[in-house]
Amino acid sequence: MTAREATLARIRAAIGDAPAVPAIPRNYRVRGDLEAGAAADLFAQRVAEYRAAVHHTDPDGIPALIATILASAGDTRAVVPTGLPADWLSEVPSSVSVCTDDGGMTTEHLDAVDVVVTGCAVAIAETGTVVLDAAPDQGRRIITLLPDHHICVVSVDRIVVTVPEGLHRLDPTRPLTMISGPSATSDIELTRVEGVHGPRNLDVIIATAGRTALVRDRSWLVP
Amino acid sequence: MSDAPAPTAPIHAPAGVGMLRGARTFPEAARQALGDPQLRHNLGHATATIREKRANVVAEVADWAELRNAGQAIKSATMATLDEQLVRLEHQVTAAGGVVHWASDADSANEIVARLVRETGSREVVKVKSMATQEIGLNNALAQAGIDAYETDLAELIVQLGDDLPSHILVPAIHRNRAEIRNLFLRAIPGIDPGLTDNPSALAAAARRHLRQRFLSAKVAVSGANFAVAETGTLCVVESEGNGRMCLTLPDTLITVMGIEKVVPSWRDLEVFLQLLPRSSTGERMNPYTSLWTGVHRGDGPRAVHLVLLDNGRTSVLADQVGRDALNCIRCSACLNVCPVYQRTGGHAYGSVYPGPIGAILSPQLTGIEHNASLPYASTLCGACYDVCPVKIDIPSILVHLRAQDVEVKRARRDVPTPEAIAMAAAAWTMTDDRRWSRAQRSSRLARLVGRRRNKARGLIRSLPGPLAAWTVARDAPRPPAETFREWWARERGRDGQRR
Ligand code: SF4
Numbered sequence: 001m002t003a004r005e006a007t008l009a010r011i012r013a014a015i016g017d018a019p020a021v022p023a024i025p026r027n028y029r030v031r032g033d034l035e036a037g038a039a040a041d042l043f044a045q046r047v048a049e050y051r052a053a054v055h056h057t058d059p060d061g062i063p064a065l066i067a068t069i070l071a072s073a074g075d076t077r078a079v080v081p082t083g084l085p086a087d088w089l090s091e092v093p094s095s096v097s098v099c100t101d102d103g104g105m106t107t108e109h110l111d112a113v114d115v116v117v118t119g120c121a122v123a124i125a126e127t128g129t130v131v132l133d134a135a136p137d138q139g140r141r142i143i144t145l146l147p148d149h150h151i152c153v154v155s156v157d158r159i160v161v162t163v164p165e166g167l168h169r170l171d172p173t174r175p176l177t178m179i180s181g182p183s184a185t186s187d188i189e190l191t192r193v194e195g196v197h198g199p200r201n202l203d204v205i206i207a208t209a210g211r212t213a214l215v216r217d218r219s220w221l222v223p
Numbered sequence: 224m225s226d227a228p229a230p231t232a233p234i235h236a237p238a239g240v241g242m243l244r245g246a247r248t249f250p251e252a253a254r255q256a257l258g259d260p261q262l263r264h265n266l267g268h269a270t271a272t273i274r275e276k277r278a279n280v281v282a283e284v285a286d287w288a289e290l291r292n293a294g295q296a297i298k299s300a301t302m303a304t305l306d307e308q309l310v311r312l313e314h315q316v317t318a319a320g321g322v323v324h325w326a327s328d329a330d331s332a333n334e335i336v337a338r339l340v341r342e343t344g345s346r347e348v349v350k351v352k353s354m355a356t357q358e359i360g361l362n363n364a365l366a367q368a369g370i371d372a373y374e375t376d377l378a379e380l381i382v383q384l385g386d387d388l389p390s391h392i393l394v395p396a397i398h399r400n401r402a403e404i405r406n407l408f409l410r411a412i413p414g415i416d417p418g419l420t421d422n423p424s425a426l427a428a429a430a431r432r433h434l435r436q437r438f439l440s441a442k443v444a445v446s447g448a449n450f451a452v453a454e455t456g457t458l459c460v461v462e463s464e465g466n467g468r469m470c471l472t473l474p475d476t477l478i479t480v481m482g483i484e485k486v487v488p489s490w491r492d493l494e495v496f497l498q499l500l501p502r503s504s505t506g507e508r509m510n511p512y513t514s515l516w517t518g519v520h521r522g523d524g525p526r527a528v529h530l531v532l533l534d535n536g537r538t539s540v541l542a543d544q545v546g547r548d549a550l551n552c553i554r555c556s557a558c559l560n561v562c563p564v565y566q567r568t569g570g571h572a573y574g575s576v577y578p579g580p581i582g583a584i585l586s587p588q589l590t591g592i593e594h595n596a597s598l599p600y601a602s603t604l605c606g607a608c609y610d611v612c613p614v615k616i617d618i619p620s621i622l623v624h625l626r627a628q629d630v631e632v633k634r635a636r637r638d639v640p641t642p643e644a645i646a647m648a649a650a651a652w653t654m655t656d657d658r659r660w661s662r663a664q665r666s667s668r669l670a671r672l673v674g675r676r677r678n679k680a681r682g683l684i685r686s687l688p689g690p691l692a693a694w695t696v697a698r699d700a701p702r703p704p705a706e707t708f709r710e711w712w713a714r715e716r717g718r719d720g721q722r723r
Contacts, residue, residue, distance in 0.1 A: 002325070003324075003325040003326060003327050003331060004325040006231065006325075006327055007309075007325050007327055007483070007532070007534050007538070008306050008309070008310070009231035010231055010232065010233050010234065010327075010534065010538035011305050011306045011309070011483070011538055011541065012231075012306050013231050013232060013233060013538075013542065014233045014538045014539070014541035014542035014547075015302070015303060015304075015305065015306075015541060015542075017544060018303075019299070019302070019303040019544070019547075020299075020303065021299075021300045021303045021304060022296040022299050022300050023296070024293055024296045024297055024300065024492075025289065025292050025293055025296060026293055026491075027286075027289050027293075028286040028289035028290045028293055028495070029285070029286045029289075030494075046508065050511075103522050107439050107473065108439070111435075111439060124509075126508065127501075127508040127509035128508065128509065129509050134520070134523055140522065140523045140524075141468070141471075141472045141514075141523055141524055142472050142473065142523075142524075145465065145468050145469065145472055145473075163494055163497055163498050163509075164491075164494035167490070167491070167493055167494045167497070168494075172452065172455040172457045172490050172515065172517060173319070173455065173457075173517050174517075174520070175514075175515070175516050175517075175520045175523050175524060176513075176514070176515040176516075177468065177512065177513070177514055177515075178497075178509065178512065178513035178514075178515075179511065179512060180507070180508070180509035180510065180511050180512075181511050182511070183463065183464050183465035183511050183512065184463050184464070184511050185377045185378075185427055185463055185464045186394070186463070186505065187376075187377040187378035187381070187394060187395075187396060188377070188396075188401055188404055188423040188426055188427070189265075189268070189269070189400055189401055189423065190268075190269050190272045190273065190394065190397075191401075191423040193423045193424045193427045195427070195428075195431075196377060196427050196430065196431055196463075196464035196465055196466065197375070197431060197434065197435075197438070197464050197465035197466045197468070197469050198464065198465025198468055198469075198511070198512060199465075
């Protein structure tokens with residue numbers, strides 16, 4: 001008998017009393033009842049509480065804002081995913097070198113990069129969370145992990161209110177990373193310290209709708 | 224041997240491997256902890272801080288009660304169909320390019336992982352904090368196979384460098400203060416800056432530098448999983464520091480060791496647990512990072528993905544109609560932080576990787592009650608654990624159930640020499656502290672409820688909870704009154720003894 005068969009047989013013996021299979025009471029809140037502006041405000045407030053920097057702009061202001069954030073952080077080497085709207089970096093000065101990761105950048109190369117700029121798949125207002133799903137405007141997981149600074153552009157049409165709404169919009173077959181503030185630890189006397197292994201600095205740019213580059217249709221996932 | 228268990232009978236976790244059995248009984252170990260004022264101070268501060276954070280973020284969720292009900296139902300439904308769920312999970316993980324392994328116990332899980340690592344040609348692995356791999360003693364087993372395992376969670380690193388044992392599910396180094404950690408780093412991390420201060424930021428930065436190169440060069444990672452979705456084959460790791468993301472993303476090979484009870488049926492179920500867990504655990508609305516992956520993602524992350532499904536006594540927990548609810552635990556550690564016993568003794572006294580109230584009901588069931596007979600008594604049955612548990616595990620009732628089992632086992636072995644002597648030793652421990660005594664009295668009120676159920680007509684109970692239990696082994700105790708004398712006194716006279 002294989003370990004698989006044996007384990008399954010032990011389980012069947014253990015539940016030989018045919019325990020009741022309860023119905024799942026899903027009467028918890030699924031949808032948030034905020035209109036878009038209020039949801040974006042709540043999202044901004046919750047992200048800021050994680051000590052991430054939050055910025056607001058209309059779509060036309062994104063390039064200038066990114067350039068400003070890079071300059072004030074002193075970043076000189078940037079990486080971007082292949083699907084990032086090209087004009088987002090149009091105002092970045094030539095003193096900043098920008099690499100586009102086509103999947104071929106090495107770990108060492110990425111480790112030497114200061115900053116990554118991405119979009120996001122979904123943002124959840126109540127928990128101040130952005131979710132990346134490796135779409136072309138977000139790239140491989142590694143590019144948002146090794147650089148110490150992550151600039152994430154969140155278009156307001158990607159913001160939902162609740163966790164259930166957020167998960168409905170996501171495709172579980174993709175690699176997903178939910179990010180709520182910069183990396184942190186409270187392992188030493190429960191004192192919260194921002195920044196351990198993940199990016200220590202997170203800037204979130206909330207952009208009003210109007211430009212929905214690369215929105216993929218996810219409606220089939222919503223029940 | 225005719226009494227050898229049939230291969231299909233639920234089995235306990237084997238002895239001699241892993242971390243489920245302490246060298247000493249709980250009262251022995253607790254006595255030592257109680258004599259350490261620094262430890263009690265660290266624990267008191269830490270648990271009070273987390274309790275307050277948790278209370279704040281739970282209070283802002285209007286539908287917390289509904290989420291708990293859903294969480295409880297999902298877990299119970301999962302356990303009732305566990306065979307089916309695991310087969311679905313296996314199918315989906317395999318379809319997504321992963322490889323599923325089944326391990327009946329700690330030894331076989333350790334063997335599987337060691338073999339998988341060896342097959343990669345690597346002699347080292349990076350690890351993200353995982354209770355299951357601590358439970359099975361994986362690091363030791365790998366060391367014996369000539370493989371170095373590096374813990375990457377800051378607290379686990381502190382524990383590993385200090386050759387110490389974890390003492391809390393969420394904050395394993397909760398018993399260490401910053402000065403101790405600084406000294407440990409100076410001693411154990413090669414090439415560390417001797418000017419290191421004990422500022423937590425400086426200590427975290429030192430850990431970052433220490434582990435960075437290891438992450439970048441690691442070929443194999445070992446993780447646990449908080450959840451696995453049967454419907455989609457998706458695995459989920461919830462963390463804070465980013466060491467989890469490093470382990471899940473950078474190496475070529477990822478080996479995840481997961482207890483069979485961690486499966487959930489559907490993707491939708493995560494919407495419940497990803498709300499319940501972070502708020503109950505770290506007291507945050509959401510933990511900094513949650514990673515979800517489904518098999519191999521081409522061009523992104525590990526190229527070989529393994530999932531080891533671990534029994535190691537879980538099927539014997541599942542076989543107990545009352546005790547099986549312990550498998551519903553999502554390891555948030557909220558019950559530790561509210562437990563008056565844990566707050567005083569700390570985690571080491573429990574002798575297992577699972578401390579606190581959950582440890583008191585889980586460890587004895589995984590190993591068989593004979594091996595952890597004192598743990599079900601490590602509680603005052605005050606019920607605080609049940610109140611905070613995000614999946615509503617009725618820990619006090621399971622404790623009472625296990626105490627009865629312990630008494631049965633001992634009675635069958637005629638192993639109850641002088642119940643009064645045991646009772647008096649336990650009572651002495653209880654009574655040396657005023658507050659402890661009032662709690663024990665409250666718990667004997669709970670015994671009244673139990674007693675009512677069992678011996679309604681006669682006004683007698685057959686087993687007392689708490690350290691007083693042994694006393695009832697040989698005699699029936701009279702049912703305590705609904706209100707203890709002290710409670711009556713406090714109500715009648717107030718704290719200062721003046722009549723109201
Ligand atoms: S028993 Fe409940 S409260 Fe305790 S760790 Fe498990 S889920 Fe959390």
